Amino acid sequence: MSRFFQGYTRPDGRVGVRNHLLVMSSVVCANTVPRTLERERNDIVSLTHQHGCAHLGPDREQALRTLAGLGENPNVGACLVIGLGCENIPAQEIAGKISKTGKPVAYLNIQEEEGVKRCLVRARQILDQMQGELSGQRRTEASLAQLILGTQCGGSDFTSGIVANPLLGLLSDNLIAQGGTVVLSETTEFIGAEHILKRRAESPQVARDIDLIVEAVEAEVRRAGTDLRGSQPSPGNMAGGLTTIEEKSLGCVLKGGSTPIRAVKAYGERIQGPGLVIMDTPGHDVESLTGMAAGGCQLAVFTTGRGTPVGNPLMPVIKVTGNPRCGHILRDHIDLDLSGVLSGEDTLEQAEERLMDLVLRTSSGQLTRAEATGTGEIALYRLHPSV
Amino acid sequence: MRAIVLDKRDTVAVSLEHIPAGSRVKLISEEDSCLLALEDIPPGHKLALEDLPAGHPILKYGEVIGQSTQPISRGQHVHSHNLESRRGRSDSR
Numbered sequence: 001m002s003r004f005f006q007g008y009t010r011p012d013g014r015v016g017v018r019n020h021l022l023v024m025s026s027v028v029c030a031n032t033v034p035r036t037l038e039r040e041r042n043d044i045v046s047l048t049h050q051h052g053c054a055h056l057g058p059d060r061e062q063a064l065r066t067l068a069g070l071g072e073n074p075n076v077g078a079c080l081v082i083g084l085g086c087e088n089i090p091a092q093e094i095a096g097k098i099s100k101t102g103k104p105v106a107y108l109n110i111q112e113e114e115g116v117k118r119c120l121v122r123a124r125q126i127l128d129q130m131q132g133e134l135s136g137q138r139r140t141e142a143s144l145a146q147l148i149l150g151t152q153c154g155g156s157d158f159t160s161g162i163v164a165n166p167l168l169g170l171l172s173d174n175l176i177a178q179g180g181t182v183v184l185s186e187t188t189e190f191i192g193a194e195h196i197l198k199r200r201a202e203s204p205q206v207a208r209d210i211d212l213i214v215e216a217v218e219a220e221v222r223r224a225g226t227d228l229r230g231s232q233p234s235p236g237n238m239a240g241g242l243t244t245i246e247e248k249s250l251g252c253v254l255k256g257g258s259t260p261i262r263a264v265k266a267y268g269e270r271i272q273g274p275g276l277v278i279m280d281t282p283g284h285d286v287e288s289l290t291g292m293a294a295g296g297c298q299l300a301v302f303t304t305g306r307g308t309p310v311g312n313p314l315m316p317v318i319k320v321t322g323n324p325r326c327g328h329i330l331r332d333h334i335d336l337d338l339s340g341v342l343s344g345e346d347t348l349e350q351a352e353e354r355l356m357d358l359v360l361r362t363s364s365g366q367l368t369r370a371e372a373t374g375t376g377e378i379a380l381y382r383l384h385p386s387v
Numbered sequence: 388m389r390a391i392v393l394d395k396r397d398t399v400a401v402s403l404e405h406i407p408a409g410s411r412v413k414l415i416s417e418e419d420s421c422l423l424a425l426e427d428i429p430p431g432h433k434l435a436l437e438d439l440p441a442g443h444p445i446l447k448y449g450e451v452i453g454q455s456t457q458p459i460s461r462g463q464h465v466h467s468h469n470l471e472s473r474r475g476r477s478d479s480r
Contacts, residue, residue, distance in 0.1 A: 157431055158401050158430075158431030158432070159431065161448070162391065162393065162401065191474045191475060192450075192452070192472075192473075192474050193450070196450075217475075218474070218475055221475050221477075222477070225477065226477055227476055227477040227478075228472070228474065228475025228476070229471075229472055229475065229476070232475070238466075238467060240431055241401065241429070241430075241431030241432045241466075243433070243452070243453065243465070243466050243467050243470050243472075244452050244453040244470065244471065244472035244473075244474075245472050245474055245475055246450070246451065246452045246453055246472060246473065246474060247447060247452035247453065250447070250448045250450050250452065251448070342403065
């Protein structure tokens with residue numbers, strides 16, 4: 001049965017599930033402007049971060065790709081980039097990349113505008129004009145084939161690999177069967193389970209790419225002269241019954257379902273479907289979600305055992321748990337409590353229908369708990385420290 | 388008291404609730420069976436389905452999740468005190 005949602009069709013043909021007016025810093029030094037605008041207005045999403053300068057080579061490329069990707073995301077209707085004027089990743093360059101999507105984009109540099117106050121004056125004028133354009137846009141019917149769904153697990157415990165992740169795997173298979181795209185992420189949480197993923201690689205190159213990204217994580221651990229066991233699984237994972245990274249990973253990879261893996265993408269790289277795609281992200285929830293949003297995911301499903309309020313400012317993040325305690329204690333932050341599957345009251349198939357229904361409603365405009373409570377963060381995954 | 392066996396090759400079951408030492412545990416799997424919990428098992432933690440020597444692979448989901456660091460008896464709690472990872476280690480194993 002074909003399912004549809006109501007979304008915003010963009011000039012580049014992609015469909016957004018939100019219509020955000022985005023103000024973003026190109027560099028940490030410019031953060032004051034987006035932050036001030038965010039305090040003044042309730043019609044923008046303001047993204048500030050700690051980066052944008054003193055990036056080394058490949059790290060610069062990754063940060064540029066990620067920042068531009070956030071602006072390019074189809075959930076963004078229009079974007080204003082604020083820079084300082086001398087940074088390593090100029091506002092102009094980010095805006096230039098975003099403008100290729102055909103959406104309204106502008107940039108301002110604090111140095112050119114003669115300071116923060118005068119930059120704010122210009123920014124307000126630009127935003128008012130952009131808001132005028134956005135407010136006339138309407139949702140139209142779009143098929144599930146237009147969706148790129150991010151998947152994430154955070155605060156995992158024993159229920160994650162038994163209920164929530166297998167359920168998300170069923171949804172992934174279902175979405176892909178209807179022409180959609182699903183992104184599996186968090187490379188650290190493939191360690192111990194990568195053989196399962198490689199078996200489903202579409203080509204020997206994809207299998208090799210999976211090996212490469214996992215080896216890179218283990219090399220980083222060795223380079224730091226330490227042991228993964230101090231960091232992964234986390235203390236909370238362990239208290240919740242997950243003893244080793246292998247055990248955690250075997251539960252995590254279930255989120256991606258059972259279909260062939262088509263490609264392995266770098267952090268923040270544009271995702272092209274259809275099918276199941278891996279993005280190389282760290283096991284850091286906010287960095288991982290940010291990378292997937294930059295790659296073009298319009299929404300994400302996030303499974304949790306212990307519960308977390310984490311969301312993303314551009315992308316609705318649907319929070320799902322199979323742990324009854326979490327479903328109750330953190331009920332303000334959980335969109336779907338599936339603990340009925342654990343107790344046997346619900347089957348996985350019944351639960352998957354509820355989740356698919358929620359994906360459609362969220363895509364058509366229904367707010368997630370994270371959006372309603374305003375809990376959204378971005379963080380950029382860095383390859384090198386600042387120089 | 389209930390614990391779930393995820394795959395018939397597994398050497399551990401996952402408790403669905405806090406299991407006090409000495410409890411009879413019903414194992415939810417393809418075949419109904421029971422075992423005796425020799426120790427307290429916190430909710431969501433693992434208990435051994437068979438006796439295992441030290442250095443033996445432990446299986447959950449039908450896959451290796453690590454190896455035992457000491458002999459383990461059927462019904463004992465299996466966690467970081469007697470199960471260790473094989474991956475991401477600073478020592479060469």
